Amino acid sequence: MKTKLHLLLFILSFTTTSLALPPLSPVRSSDDRQLSRGSTRALEFNEALLPDGMQNMGTHPGAQIQVIRLVKNAPTAVTGLRFKTVMNTRLGARQVDLITDASGTITLPSCSQSTLVLQSEFREPRYGISSRRKYYSLRVEVPCQAKTVLVFKEDSPAGQVVSIHQVIQRAIATLAQVSDFKFWDRPIRFIFPSDGDYYSNDQVNLTLGHQWDVVGHEMGHAIYDQARIGLFGGGSHKIDECYTNAMALSEGWASFFSGWIHIDLRDPDAKFEYLVPRRAPIRFEHVPSDVCGKSTNEWRVNSFFWDLIDLNADGEVSQIAAKRLWDDMLDARAGSVKAAAERLMSRGWDKSQVLQVWKLNFPQDAR
Ligand SMILES: [Zn+2]
Structure with a gap:
């Protein structure tokens, strides 16, 4: 029910496109070489995906398919x-x-033929998941009068594409709680497998799809860009070092986005899993003192x-x-976390x- 409502809002909001403003700065990208273990050499996958397994879970008056x-x-x-599927009805194929x-x-509820052919393409008005060549698709034939489970493995090629889809769905469900989606007026293309983990001009490049936190971080850059939250830095960066104001804001916000869509705000030990292998797991609540x-x-x-x-x-608060x-x-177009704090x-x-949270997190930066 909740999901259907989100979806409805999502579709409705897409019909009202807002005015496209020019980009914030020439740099709308983030190079995240430090972020993951993924190879920088792109593999080529078959874009026509199949589930890793199918299980029959008993009978059903029509057909039930769980993914x-x-x-x-x-x-x-x-x-x-x-x-999409084609069903035989009294009025013909539909x-x-x-x-x-x-x-x-x-x-x-009903299914009068023997099997159904289900086809899906990972391409929606607001996002798509593709290799460097084309969008991924899924085609599967399932029996009628049965319950079938389509199973994807955690990190099989198809499982990694499905994982990216799951991160996007979590982001949409989370954003639906705070936004009307008008800010999201350009499609975001997720390219997997790519030659690195980075964001550049509405393209999210990923080496490994099952790294939920890295996928969330790169998508965070795309959302930050479209919502015009702040400036981008540019250049490479290390999570435990200090660099420019804009880069720290854009990178920190991207990680914050990944945590926000994945982790319960009440979690006393909020942490990432794959992000920056050299320092994993990255914990939010207590940043190590050598950082x-x-x-x-x-x-x-991020913290x-x-x-x-x-x-x-209290979760509601x-x-x-x-x-x-x-x-x-x-639309803050902030150039630093300090400018963001002042805006709030x-x-x-x-x-x-706000000042208390500031002091807690930036011990070497008295305001
Ligand atoms: Zn980044």
């Missing part, structure tokens, strides 16, 4: 996957559009934003804070609270 992906051997739902729900399931202590450090910028919205143990943060940073205070955030 799951195994993560550490536990099933996770593949939501928001759109399929094309039907279907979409997996919050549990990854499609249910057809540069200034506001030009991306790890600390600063996280602390602004997780201060309250956190959601209100997240909505406020989103609204106040939309000028928009009515509790000054002593």
